[in-house]
Amino acid sequence: MTLIVFEAQLEMDKFKPAMFMMSGLIVIGAHYALTDPNGFQYFLHAQSETKEELFGLIAFMAFMWMVVELLNERNVFTALNGYLMRKGLGARGMFWATGALSALLSPFLNNITTAMIFGKTVKSISVHQRYTHVALCNIVVASNSGVWFLGTSTSLMVVLAGKISIAGLLLLIPSALIGWLLFAATLHLFYLRKLDGERLIHRAEQSETALKPGGAGLAVVGLVSIVGAVLCNILLKVSIEFAIGIALGMVALYAWLLMHRGIELPWQDQLQKVEWNALLFFIGIITSVSALNHVGWLTYISQLFELMSPTAVNMILGVASGVMDNVPVEAAALMSNPQLGLDQWALNALMVGIGGSLTVVGSAAGVMAMSLDKSYSFGVHLKFLPAILVNFFGSLGVWYLQFQVFGLY
DSSP: OHHHHTHHHHTOOTHHHHHHGGGHHHHHHHHHHHHOGGGHHHHHHHHHHHHHHHHHHHHHHHHHHHHHHHHHHTTHHHHHHHHHHHTTOOHHHHHHHHHHHHHHHHHHHOHHHHHHHHHHHHHHHBOOHHHHHHHHHHHHHHHHTGGGTTSSHHHHHHHHTTSSOHHHHHTTHHHHHHHHHHHHHHHIIIIIGGGTTSOOBOOOOGGGGOOOTTHHHHHHHHHHHHHHHHHHHHHSOOOHHHHHHHHHHHHHHHHHHHHHTTOOOOHHHHHTTOOHHHHHHHHHHHHHHHHHHHTTTTHHHHHHHHHSOHHHHHHHHHHHHHHSOHHHHHHHHHHHOOOOOHHHHHHHHHHHHHHTTSSGGGSHHHHHHHHHOTTOOHHHHHTTHHHHHHHHHHHHHHHIIIIIISOOO
16 A cells, blocks of 8 residues: 555556555465465355455446447547536636536446546646546545445445435535535635636647537447446345446447448447556555454454544544445445444445545545546645545535534435
């Protein structure tokens, strides 16, 4: 993790130390070989569960990447840029537009897909590195605010565990959106305004922003395939990797239909553009944290519920999710099975979800931002920590007023 933090200074791609972190499996295997050979059966079971989780995650991320690359090839994002800029939006307007769209769409597209889409939008128009960093930070925090539906994996985990319903998640709309608005206003006031007077964005020519044939239909097919895959997984219990296979079939059939209309859609070429370094980073992080969970380190998180108030513990879990992957953090909370009410499970989903914004490696959206812009590093993200804390405590404050003071749930 230390090497990842200083990846920019070391000029080392973050996936390399992340993959090396998997060597913790060797330590566990050596321990069982030397002290308890019977423990191998539990070790193999833990690895099997991790592989199953990772396969679904990587398949989902690769498909998302392919769809976004296809939309990019059809000029969907540049057309969106052109539309927004024709509306008279400058650098400030694009900052607010991309942030607002990320906050509103991430609950349905998930945070990594949303960060990918609007991160590409920012990258395509920005000509100023500092503006790129500010806009990407805004998109990361906005994407992670999708906790009020199924925009983050932790929200999905809480729902699937039966701790809260989808209707219960919708109660988090005020907390999530107001928290993002407070953050964006802070980011604008203290960071974006300092860039006034400088050329920040590139205004593309009309010919550059024209939507290619089939682009609009592809956007619809892509959205339907993504949402359909998620719904099949949640409602029909179809494994996500199989659901993604069906979704891929939909996109491939649409490409075939366009081909018979004389429109070439190189969908297989776009699959090859998947950022495998980012996927390897996820594999390393999740596997290494699962190893920590196997040897018992994460049980200390679950024991906190017995020592402190649930509100304080959920805040701590939110901070912890900014340091390590939020999936094992949420898993530890769920495995401890504390007797919490709807208000505290809602807070748990909120804190662990938005807590991933505290560091750039704490959420899939942050990792995506680093993949899209190599200069957006751990250290760059930390420069915006004061504004991110406004989001964290602002959302917490709104939750407290809604659930604890007014009892609106």
